[in-house]
Amino acid sequence: MENQHHIHVSSEVGILKRLLIHSPDEGIGKVIPTKAQDWLFEDIIHVDTMRKKEYDLYLKILLYFLDYEKIHSQINTIDLPESQRHFYKPDKENYFESDKVIEPQRLLAHLLESKDLKQRMIASICAHEGTAYSLQAELMELDNSVLARVMISGILPDKRMIFPPIPNFIFTRDIGITVNDHILLNKPKKKARTRESIIMKYIFFNHPMFKEYTSNIIEINDPEDFFLLDEDEQEKKIVTIEGGDVMMVAPNHLLVGVSERTSIHAASKVIQLMHERDIVEKVTIVKIPAKRAYMHIDTTFTQVKRNMWVIFGSFSKEGLKQEKGDYISSLGGSKSENEIEILQYIKGRSYDDPIQFDYLEDLLNDISVTDLKSEEKTKFIYSGDNEFPHGRREQWTDSCNVLALKEGVVIGYDRNDKTSKGFQKQGIKVVKAAELLDKFKNEELHPSEVKDTLILLPSAELSRARGGSHCMSMPLLRTPLW
Numbered sequence: 001m002e003n004q005h006h007i008h009v010s011s012e013v014g015i016l017k018r019l020l021i022h023s024p025d026e027g028i029g030k031v032i033p034t035k036a037q038d039w040l041f042e043d044i045i046h047v048d049t050m051r052k053k054e055y056d057l058y059l060k061i062l063l064y065f066l067d068y069e070k071i072h073s074q075i076n077t078i079d080l081p082e083s084q085r086h087f088y089k090p091d092k093e094n095y096f097e098s099d100k101v102i103e104p105q106r107l108l109a110h111l112l113e114s115k116d117l118k119q120r121m122i123a124s125i126c127a128h129e130g131t132a133y134s135l136q137a138e139l140m141e142l143d144n145s146v147l148a149r150v151m152i153s154g155i156l157p158d159k160r161m162i163f164p165p166i167p168n169f170i171f172t173r174d175i176g177i178t179v180n181d182h183i184l185l186n187k188p189k190k191k192a193r194t195r196e197s198i199i200m201k202y203i204f205f206n207h208p209m210f211k212e213y214t215s216n217i218i219e220i221n222d223p224e225d226f227f228l229l230d231e232d233e234q235e236k237k238i239v240t241i242e243g244g245d246v247m248m249v250a251p252n253h254l255l256v257g258v259s260e261r262t263s264i265h266a267a268s269k270v271i272q273l274m275h276e277r278d279i280v281e282k283v284t285i286v287k288i289p290a291k292r293a294y295m296h297i298d299t300t301f302t303q304v305k306r307n308m309w310v311i312f313g314s315f316s317k318e319g320l321k322q323e324k325g326d327y328i329s330s331l332g333g334s335k336s337e338n339e340i341e342i343l344q345y346i347k348g349r350s351y352d353d354p355i356q357f358d359y360l361e362d363l364l365n366d367i368s369v370t371d372l373k374s375e376e377k378t379k380f381i382y383s384g385d386n387e388f389p390h391g392r393r394e395q396w397t398d399s400c401n402v403l404a405l406k407e408g409v410v411i412g413y414d415r416n417d418k419t420s421k422g423f424q425k426q427g428i429k430v431v432k433a434a435e436l437l438d439k440f441k442n443e444e445l446h447p448s449e450v451k452d453t454l455i456l457l458p459s460a461e462l463s464r465a466r467g468g469s470h471c472m473s474m475p476l477l478r479t480p481l482w
């Protein structure tokens, strides 16, 4: 079943077998303070530190778990000064090139071998970025792997910057989500993320890796009369969806966040399409406040194992009750600023009559017990271990955004100390990525022996980009949970 191109994800925690990642490219080092917010970064980044001290460790962990031989056979040489980090650079010959940990830049370089696609892609990107027509001819002359790098970083080999960077491309989660054997593509809310989406559409629709899945790629579009509407109407009816708001929690169940980035109209379309095409039976909408701090639902909760979740305390039962304090709802007025709404739509049941959940924990517990058949008590770990004011501080630096390599083994950020304490209280060991990698290297431990562990990545630079390991991954294949 695991052929080279197999695509299937039916949970958030089944053993991770294949994913798309993008390593920080040189464009990230070109973000300037006045543009940082427009480009959705909280600050400017020291790219060397981000790569060598942080992201490289992430890659090594992924490779050890997903493609052991690929890394273990070379582990003693890849970091030597004379290797010049070529192992990590997608345009170099000694790049690791794995069919499990996959870099879109490599897929893009492959696509550009077709002259027709090369022309079309150059035309689309230049039109989108509004560059001079004459630049197209110049780009046509570039070697394909160089052009792939340029299309992403925006920087020509002679150092001219021709496009803005797309620094958020490291957050591959947001470009699309694998829903069983379908891929739901994004339609980004933010202009800064549009080029990523153009590039990925070409890849999904043209690369041999996705060939058997062309009819399973789902695009969500604006209503047909959208361009006729005035601006106010457009604002109301806009369709935008980003992958961080879509979570494939069980074979029959998809969560869709309505947030700063994903609109109600997009969510409605997803419900209809999922039911019409019989892809999942339940779609649950989780509406969160449209705020930069929360951006996507995966910044407020992710799954650790079948019966364990890490969540943002202000959205929890206790948090909401506390915030409400002595406020009497029947008097009207505004509710808590963190109020969330959870509505579940089941195939065959009237859309006017969704099932409602009062609290996030109720929904997550229902997923664990009903959908994932967990027989153990559902456990919750809270951001900052619910200690004031660490819950909010650590949510901001992605304490709730972990990537599961398998049930119970997740990657998180080292700066979220209090949340780590919360993990430990629930029986999860906490280990630094570098220490774990040393053990793998010395063969004291094999990735298959790692159980119930939170792996901590250094995160001083990465967290300024405002995404965690969950955001930095687009799973294509996970082993089914049963």
Ligand SMILES: NC(=[NH2+])NCCC[C@H](N)C(=O)O
Binding pocket: 039, 040, 041, 168, 171, 173, 174, 243, 244, 245, 295, 296, 298, 299, 465, 466, 467, 468, 470, 471
């Ligand atoms: N799935 C996620 N939470 N992605 C985080 C994306 C962060 C990125 N800087 C943005 O604002 O778009």
